[in-house]
């Protein structure tokens with residue numbers, strides 16, 4: 279059967295080609311109506327024998343003015359992947375607001391693609407309008423389009439899944455290659471035209487490769503992020519806003535801010551660095567958050583110090599003021615509360631409202647990341663799961679983290695010094711920031727040996743300091759206990775000394791009351 283079809287096609291093909299050729303040459307000699315009829319039939323015949331189908335994607339939609347069709351842009355991006363290797367003539371476009379070049383195929387070039395082992399052809403083409411007018415807009419006289427050609431038998435595969443795949447992939451490439459921004463909220467009142475966020479290009483070099491932490495934990499976080507970014511349908515299904523909260527906690531210099539940058543680089547998200555102390559009230563907070571775009575990380579650093587969200591900030595101050603007169607403390611507290619209220623009226627409940635539900639109205643994927651040095655001091659309401667879905671502790675440098683840093687800073691994967699460093703790291707606490715600082719060569723003459731030896735020395739010093747500090751603390755504790763005991767003893771002594779006095783007073787009291795009685799009696803008399 280196949281053979282027969284092929285035979286017929288080889289016979290008919292040239293014949294049809296001849297008819298079409300003759301027709302194009304002589305069509306002008308036929309009257310208009312007849313021409314229309316004949317064209318319809320020739321189209322029908324050629325489509326009957328032509329086993330290929332085609333779909334056209336115009337650059338500008340008919341009803342759009344200047345906006346390029348989203349499908350066209352996505353296809354252009356998708357094809358740029360193949361066209362740079364296949365097409366002979368390429369066009370270079372500078373991406374808007376970016377510095378990267380996108381190479382796309384030039385007009386009338388053709389590239390092939392394969393999907394589930396089926397071949398398709400993409401042809402870039404343009405129609406030149408035949409009217410003789412000068413136009414303001416390029417779209418008026420050149421109408422570019424992509425033509426997708428595929429075999430008829432693949433019609434369903436192409437329209438149902440290939441096209442969706444191309445559009446998604448094209449969009450993903452655009453997101454990956456777009457220039458990302460770091461947004462910071464503006465302080466002060468700059469009039470009503472004040473922009474809520476100001477932007478700079480985000481080019482933080484931190485990635486998960488350069489981040490020093492336990493590899494298993496790192497992988498877990500990367501998996502979590504990836505699952506989140508691919509779970510649009512899932513979130514819609516379970517009726518949750520597409521957002522995820524992370525709480526990063528740990529001592530200073532353990533990589534919290536570095537991890538946020540790594541997350542942004544990993545997911546290709548923008549970063550919104552929200553400085554809560556600069557936000558006037560809940561209304562402004564709402565405006566700021568609504569003004570964020572999809573595919574972004576909203577960061578609130580040092581949540582414990584940002585605001586009096588938890589009451590902790592004041593407690594910290596109170597601790598220092600323990601010795602002061604209680605009345606003074608209360609007075610100061612009232613004064614401070616007044617001052618803080620004037621400064622910022624963002625409340626914990628306002629913040630929680632946004633984190634919880636309001637975003638579902640905006641849609642789009644957002645991560646919210648909080649960092650703190652003191653997780654135990656945060657209000658449990660703020661960090662419960664569902665608000666802060668994942669708690670990540672970043673801690674002192676372990677041997678695994680050190681290995682990442684050594685590879686990154688010195689290009690060293692193993693060394694004679696490693697066992698000693700491992701032992702020292704187990705015995706003492708040093709932040710990755712300090713380890714990194716010691717590993718970094720300070721001049722071109724410093725090689726890995728020198729840097730590792732410096733780290734060993736620093737670790738030994740840190741260990742010694744920690745030992746001395748512990749001893750000091752122990753001594754202070756013992757002294758304090760001793761003092762307290764002495765105080766107690768003194769109190770007891772005082773109490774004892776005052777006993778006879780009390781007896782005496784009692785005695786006097788009796789006498790006095792007797793006296794009164796007597797007096798009273800006397801007065802009555």
Ligand SMILES: Nc1ncnc2c1ncn2[C@@H]1O[C@H](COP(=O)(O)OP(=O)(O)OP(=O)(O)O)[C@@H](O)[C@H]1O
Pocket residue numbers: 488489490491528529530531532533534535536537651709710711712714
């Ligand atoms: N885990 C880490 N991996 C790689 N580099 C790190 C790590 N932790 C710290 N560093 C280095 O130390 C510097 C300071 O770290 P970072 O700002 O991320 O700390 P942090 O936890 O945010 O501290 P803080 O609590 O003071 O804000 C970084 O620029 C980075 O070079």
Ligand SMILES: [Mg+2]
Pocket residue numbers: 534535536579649
């Ligand atoms: Mg930080």
